[in-house]
Amino acid sequence: MSWAGDVSSLVDFFSTVLRLSTPIVFAALGGVLAERAGVFNVSLEGCILGGAFGAATGAYLLGTPVGGLVFGILFAAAIGCVLAGLAVGLGINQLVTGIAINILVLGLTSYLARLILGADATSTLPGFAPVAIPLLSSIPLIGPVLFNQDPLAYLMYLAVPLSYWFLYRTPWGLNVRAIGDYPVAADTVGVSVPGVRAICVITSCVLGGLGGCYLVLCQVFVFTENMSAGKGWIALAAVILGRWNPALVFVACIFFAFSEALQLRLQFNNPDVPYQLFSMVPFLASFVALVAFAGRVRPPAAIGTKYVRGGK
Amino acid sequence: MTAQGLRLEKISKTFGDFKALDGVDMTVPRGTVHAILGENGAGKTTLMNILYGLYQPDGGRILIDGAPQRITSPRRAMELGIGMIHQHLMLVETLTVVENVVLGLPGQGMRLSLAEHARKLEALAKSFGFDIDPHQEVWKLPMGMRQRVEILKVLYRDANLIILDEPTSVLAPSEVEGFLEGLRRLRAAGKTIIFISHKLDEVAAVADRVTVLRRGTVSADLAVAGTPPSEMARMMVGRDVVLTTLEKTSPTSDEVLVRIRDLKARDNRGNQALKGVSFDIRAGEILGVAGVDGNGQAELAEALTGLRQAEGGTVELSGEDVSAAGVYERRHRLGISFVPEDRHGTGLVLDLPVYQNAMIRDFRESPFSSGPMLRAASARKVAEDWVKRYDVRLQSVDQAIRFLSGGNQQKLIFAREVECRPRLLVIMQPCKGLDVGAIEAVHRTVLAERERGTAILYISTELEHILSVCDRVAVMCAGRITGIIAPEEATPERIGALIGGLEEEKVA
Ligand SMILES: Nc1ncnc2c1ncn2[C@@H]1O[C@H](COP(=O)(O)OP(=O)(O)OP(=O)(O)O)[C@@H](O)[C@H]1O
Ligand SMILES: [Mg+2]
Numbered sequence: 001m002s003w004a005g006d007v008s009s010l011v012d013f014f015s016t017v018l019r020l021s022t023p024i025v026f027a028a029l030g031g032v033l034a035e036r037a038g039v040f041n042v043s044l045e046g047c048i049l050g051g052a053f054g055a056a057t058g059a060y061l062l063g064t065p066v067g068g069l070v071f072g073i074l075f076a077a078a079i080g081c082v083l084a085g086l087a088v089g090l091g092i093n094q095l096v097t098g099i100a101i102n103i104l105v106l107g108l109t110s111y112l113a114r115l116i117l118g119a120d121a122t123s124t125l126p127g128f129a130p131v132a133i134p135l136l137s138s139i140p141l142i143g144p145v146l147f148n149q150d151p152l153a154y155l156m157y158l159a160v161p162l163s164y165w166f167l168y169r170t171p172w173g174l175n176v177r178a179i180g181d182y183p184v185a186a187d188t189v190g191v192s193v194p195g196v197r198a199i200c201v202i203t204s205c206v207l208g209g210l211g212g213c214y215l216v217l218c219q220v221f222v223f224t225e226n227m228s229a230g231k232g233w234i235a236l237a238a239v240i241l242g243r244w245n246p247a248l249v250f251v252a253c254i255f256f257a258f259s260e261a262l263q264l265r266l267q268f269n270n271p272d273v274p275y276q277l278f279s280m281v282p283f284l285a286s287f288v289a290l291v292a293f294a295g296r297v298r299p300p301a302a303i304g305t306k307y308v309r310g311g312k
Numbered sequence: 313m314t315a316q317g318l319r320l321e322k323i324s325k326t327f328g329d330f331k332a333l334d335g336v337d338m339t340v341p342r343g344t345v346h347a348i349l350g351e352n353g354a355g356k357t358t359l360m361n362i363l364y365g366l367y368q369p370d371g372g373r374i375l376i377d378g379a380p381q382r383i384t385s386p387r388r389a390m391e392l393g394i395g396m397i398h399q400h401l402m403l404v405e406t407l408t409v410v411e412n413v414v415l416g417l418p419g420q421g422m423r424l425s426l427a428e429h430a431r432k433l434e435a436l437a438k439s440f441g442f443d444i445d446p447h448q449e450v451w452k453l454p455m456g457m458r459q460r461v462e463i464l465k466v467l468y469r470d471a472n473l474i475i476l477d478e479p480t481s482v483l484a485p486s487e488v489e490g491f492l493e494g495l496r497r498l499r500a501a502g503k504t505i506i507f508i509s510h511k512l513d514e515v516a517a518v519a520d521r522v523t524v525l526r527r528g529t530v531s532a533d534l535a536v537a538g539t540p541p542s543e544m545a546r547m548m549v550g551r552d553v554v555l556t557t558l559e560k561t562s563p564t565s566d567e568v569l570v571r572i573r574d575l576k577a578r579d580n581r582g583n584q585a586l587k588g589v590s591f592d593i594r595a596g597e598i599l600g601v602a603g604v605d606g607n608g609q610a611e612l613a614e615a616l617t618g619l620r621q622a623e624g625g626t627v628e629l630s631g632e633d634v635s636a637a638g639v640y641e642r643r644h645r646l647g648i649s650f651v652p653e654d655r656h657g658t659g660l661v662l663d664l665p666v667y668q669n670a671m672i673r674d675f676r677e678s679p680f681s682s683g684p685m686l687r688a689a690s691a692r693k694v695a696e697d698w699v700k701r702y703d704v705r706l707q708s709v710d711q712a713i714r715f716l717s718g719g720n721q722q723k724l725i726f727a728r729e730v731e732c733r734p735r736l737l738v739i740m741q742p743c744k745g746l747d748v749g750a751i752e753a754v755h756r757t758v759l760a761e762r763e764r765g766t767a768i769l770y771i772s773t774e775l776e777h778i779l780s781v782c783d784r785v786a787v788m789c790a791g792r793i794t795g796i797i798a799p800e801e802a803t804p805e806r807i808g809a810l811i812g813g814l815e816e817e818k819v820a
Contacts, residue, residue: 169424170424171414171424174407174415174424175416177407178411181404182405185402185403185415186416188364188366188402189386189402189415189417190385190387192387298406309366
């Protein structure tokens with residue numbers, strides 16, 4: 001059965017790509033921001049999950065998707081505060097802190113979900129409906145794929161150029177880039193290294209949380225245990241593949257989402273083949289991509305290190 | 313006493329149980345240039361870091377225009393109108409020149425107007441006689457150019473009190489002239505300037521008063537006019553210093569140890585930086601390389617030591633073609649030693665203790681290791697011995713080398729690269745940041761190596777040093793050697809013409 005042939009199938013396929021990419025894009029942009037400031041944010045996975053849980057709780061308690069969004073952002077911001085306090089403030093190893101947070105969030109959200117959502121856990125939550133943008137959405141192929149989306153997808157469209165603009169076109173972005181590479185230089189011109197890092201880490205976690213909000217409020221409308229399912233880790237890979245540049249990172253995310261969508265298609269169309277075989281596709285693809293684009297990877301030079309003044 | 317200006321009263325600073333500063337008093341009236349002299353490790357940088365809010369003093373007061381101030385951070389210092397050029401460059405290498413300059417600049421609003429700042433920066437640079445490309449990334453620039461960027465970064469901020477911690481250590485003499493002229497203009501405009509330098513002639517040329525620090529205390533405070541440089545040197549070191557030519561005893565042998573032919577290499581920007589360089593160095597000969605920084609000297613040193621891939625040409629050592637040898641082989645089997653110009657990036661691992669930095673070149677060999685095991689105790693003993701013989705001022709060899717003063721870090725690198733008894737010693741800007749006494753010591757060491765029969769390539773922008781120790785002087789310009797002459801024949805006109813790129817018939 002051919003699926004590439006007819007347009008509606010194609011629209012369907014690319015819509016899937018976009019849907020799968022949105023949470024990863026949010027998280028990866030967060031990863032870019034934190035790593036550019038010199039802090040590994042391996043807790044992105046936990047942020048997505050935490051954002052998803054917050055969104056579900058908010059939507060359930062307040063009955064509106066906007067309430068869900070607010071709760072999701074707050075929950076992710078709280079995770080960000082913990083990471084910033086431990087990794088930036090106290091200077092505890094950034095990787096260890098991030099991993100600990102992931103484990104903590106996994107347990108905490110599962111527990112709290114049972115406590116708060118209880119028996120209603122499987123009932124559909126209120127969410128955002130797609131909003132077609134007049135005119136644009138009637139362009140063939142592109143229109144239905146790109147401009148018949150929900151509000152959070154539109155927010156994602158904005159977030160990519162906005163991150164790029166922030167990093168490369170504003171004095172704050174310059175501060176962030178300097179701090180990630182050589183924090184002493186920023187310190188000696190009066191930029192607060194821990195301050196900027198803390199803000200970047202918290203914003204980074206909020207972006208990851210938005211990815212989680214999208215999952216619950218725009219995609220599945222329920223919260224399930226560990227529903228982030230590795231998206232945070234894929235986002236981290238996208239950060240590296242995209243060389244810490246928001247535009248390239250976006251492309252990397254689309255690539256990962258594309259291979260995932262392809263994998264789902266193949267599974268659906270070939271029910272006799274064990275599905276595990278196809279599940280490997282995205283990971284093989286990311287492997288191939290990382291090798292193919294290996295080249296000169298130059299992460300921010302000061303990443304992973306705590307900044308202490310008083311050296312020379 | 314004028315209330316206008318800066319006053320430091322009884323400033324003290326202790327690191328652990330080491331007194332880096334002990335009751336330092338200093339008065340700098342507004343609109344004057346005040347020099348601070350002192351040996352390596354005397355506490356000059358520490359004092360300035362306190363003034364700039366990077367360190368907190370353990371005792372004493374800072375008064376600005378008569379009002380006591382607590383300077384808790386560089387930001388506070390900047391608010392008080394203080395700007396500082398750091399001894400070790402504070403530049404983000406991945407950013408461009410103009411990005412480094414506007415980093416942290418207050419009042420920029422939301423937009424980064426790089427084009428506009430670049431224009432203003434170029435105008436400022438021109439007024440100081442500097443030539444810079446504002447949109448070049450810093451890692452691609454030669455050290456001299458980076459130092460100019462660091463200077464411009466502070467001048468661009470329009471500070472009232474400007475601290476200059478060894479701002480000219482790698483500038484070319486012609487640039488220094490323009491820079492000193494700029495300082496005089498700043499003084500005329502009412503700015504107060506604190507100027508740290510080991511170059512006494514610079515101090516004599518611009519400073520009004522000078523404070524001499526010795527081991528954390530003020531040993532003299534006097535007007536520059538009427539004090540001869542030799543007197544200043546004596547007060548710094550506490551003894552007479554030989555500033556003139558050192559005696560060379562044995563003549564060089566005839567054995568050609570190093571033969572370089574048509575060496576070509578590219579720089580970090582991908583431009584042809586070495587365009588076919590050829591020369592010989594005999595055993596027991598010091599070949600000096602003079603020229604304005606950034607004319608291929610760094611690439612030459614790196615191509616010789618294997619840190620940079622040569623694109624063409626040959627390197628022969630005792631008749632053996634070693635062009636294909638890697639860094640490890642060159643350093644160990646072939647005995648090439650290297651004192652790099654960038655001591656923080658290339659010469660040292662700043663967070664490792666002194667004794668580990670001492671063993672980092674030959675750690676696989678005795679006495680630093682036996683078999684697969686490192687021998688920390690004997691490495692410490694060796695390091696302690698070097699510290700004594702090379703007069704490295706420190707508290708303990710277990711201290712992270714980051715905390716040594718710049719000059720003392722340099723002495724340790726020097727000890728390491730010379731004590732392994734090399735066949736070819738490549739040294740680049742060896743006296744950068746050294747006090748007059750230490751320069752003398754370094755030159756004695758270099759001459760002792762010469763005596764031993766080592767071939768020495770001495771690359772420096774300090775013409776005077778080159779002329780006083782080298783047997784022959786090669787002048788580089790734009791990736792070529794424009795002439796090789798004997799020091800006796802090196803008249804300022806001739807050297808000037810060669811540095812400017814007018815080729816002579818080669819004497820080599
Ligand atoms: N953070 C620190 N911890 C421990 N010791 C330090 C620290 N900073 C400086 N010192 C010590 O204080 C002394 C003074 O150092 P300082 O850098 O002020 O010297 P300096 O006069 O600037 O020398 P140079 O001419 O070599 O730059 C040195 O002995 C140095 O080892
Ligand atoms: Mg110093």
